Amino acid sequence: MSADQYLARLSCRDELNDSPLSATVVPYVEALLVQRYAKRTIGLYLHALAHFGHWMKTEALCVESIDAALTERFVREHLPACTCSMSLHSGTVNTRAALRHLLKLLAQRRPVKSSTDDPITTELDRFGDYLQNICGVAPQTNARRCKDVGVLLVYCFGAEPLVLSPLSVAQIDAFVATLIPRLRPASLRTGCNSLRSYFRFRALLGESTDALSASLPRVADWRHATLPKALSDAQLAAFLKVFDCSNPVELRDYAIARCLLDLGLRGDEVAHLTLQSVDWRNGTLTLGTSKSKRVQQLPLPVPTGEAIARYLRQGRPQTTDRNLFVRHRAPVGIPLSVAALRSAMNRAFVRCGLRDQFCNTHVLRRTTATRLQRAGASVKEIADLLRHRSIDTASAYARVDLEGLRAVALPWPGSRS
Template identity: 60%
Template sequence: MFTKAHLADLTHLDSLVDNPLGSIAIPYVEALNAQHYARYTIERYVNCVIHFGCWLNAEDVGLQSINQAVIHRYLHDLLLVTSASAISSDSIKMDRAALKHLLTFLPQQYSVITKSPIEAELERFTDYLLNICGMSPQTCVNRCQHVGAFLRHRFCSEAPVIAQITGADIDAFFQHMALRWRPASLEVVGASLRSYLRFCALQGEPTTVLSAFIPRIASWSPATLPKVLSDTQVDAFLKAFDCTYGVGMRDYAIARCLLDIGLRGHEVTYLKLDSVDWRNATLTISSNKSKRVQQLPLPVSTGQAIAQYLFKGRPLTSSRILFVRHRAPFDQPLFVPAIRNAMNRAFTRCGLRNQFCNTHVLRSTTATRLQKAGASIKEIADLLRHQSLDTAKTYARVDLERLRAVALPWPGSSNF
């Protein structure tokens, strides 16, 4: 257990005397040490927390008032200082990470008070999505991110009042988002806001007019073929993983799950050791969008990659999660951003980063390869776990040879 003597090796104890966060410094360091953070990282995190405590004193903010809004305000003030000094952006990232951990270690009696009005509203919205709409946790996270961005854009840190929202507010938000979001993504944001307004309507709020202001984003995606990797590109992509060390083995096994079985990123995240049935060569998926437990065939190449990682690359851990972190915090699963970044680094190494990114292109490649191998649309939909055949019909457009066989001759052509 850490003591003040240990803490003195990390920082100056006199800086904790009148610091409102001094009382939680030792449990904070103990928790970071238990997750195997490096000594240098712990030292920097503690210094970040001390500076934050000094800012709390200067702003006359008590422990009871610490929440995401207060941390956001502190980071904003820090950014203003950064722009006028030599403080690097890495320092800001370090402060953000340190304060994210800090929220976990605040006294339990402050847990209710620390929620901002917008966070409390998003918590109620999440409960509605999970228990009333029956949506998957990942879908709830995505929708709350979109709704939270809108509420913060309109109300900043104040309590959201639906009656104060106007059509002009919705237009301004979408104009702001359109500067950096693609049309398909904006359509998803619109769906999230419609869902939120339906939730508000259940609370007795008049939202019919506001729903009409949410734009229908024009999208002509069916006019283009799905973006997929060719066989040559698939080979180059798979060779981009260095399987001589643990992280490379893990990322290669993840890539095989995405490419051979067409798993989604969040489905890979929650795979467990018990998910693999080696005797029957099956993989059980339980954390999917439909919330149904499903069994998929385990290809030989995928099983070999997973087995190599388990025997040679996976670190010693008590976690039952299949793919775990290889750096602090340990004993935790890889989340979707980490999986996405691992695949993007592989695209960069094989020279395809300017053409492909993220993980969904691997899922589309799986469907296209199945279709070219003669699989039916129903078989593709079953493997990808689509609830509607219409979702999988898009892959019928990539079979150009069969499409030419059923195409009618163009009027005026030599074959007419």
């Protein structure tokens, strides 16, 4: 069905045609159809778009005035007190989604204005550029640090100008104290490291931040206090059995699970695999983007290759995107995000009854290391496969070899030999 045919049956077409958005409606519908959105979903989005267009008309706004700040103003201020025709209401969730698609469409035609009036947004953009271009941190690390710093800036400044000189050590202590009850030690340590990075950035701009950096606590990290959590052989078998390989989505998820288990890949490494990553002739898998920032080539195990090949032949939807793993729900065919990949693995943990014990994809990577160790691999071999730069990182798995430890342990003083 074409966009014109779809619009001919739409109940709110008159409102759309009579709004400032009239020229964008057809390309808007065409974009949603290409991404294989359901007709009902498209209808909900168009009703939300008609509502937004009606509001723009009453406010005497034009298409050129549309930006992220305007759409947020519509959602936050107009929707709660709306007195427009009830036939145009699509709900807050659908309205936000519809307006996100509108912003994407307009961005393809012209640069969409961002909310540059917000000093915090501007500051985080500058900090993100520093992390990317000067520090060279990974995109995920960049996003995490900007998020952590954003929380601090909102806490300390709100909408006021950002000047760090009035900040005191007591304010930083009070902010960190708000984080302690809701963050685990590892997350708190990461957050403090993000703030140290931000204070270094501000120091480069000429502000004195030494005292602020020094006030951040050094969070204890007892990483070696417990054994690495990993799936037992029985749990691993139960986990792999939950994938229904007659379902295209489950075919994809099973292939992802094999990449995580057989090669010990990180979640973001799997999400960034492309069709070019697999060399079928030589039986290798190339990682182009990894935490180590080096192109690395790994042997492709037979079970992993078979799972990927089956997904490509029987499950992967037709798409022009070159990413190996893509979405199967609208928007169909775009790269699968790291968050969606983790969600898929979490659903598998739920189905096999292990969700209470395991809740992230990294446990599969640790399972790979543990199985290698139990099969007789050395710590150096484990570190090489997991691509650890430091052998100390992989040394934790030596503590899993309880039988080997018993063989070399000395008798306790005073006990019987």
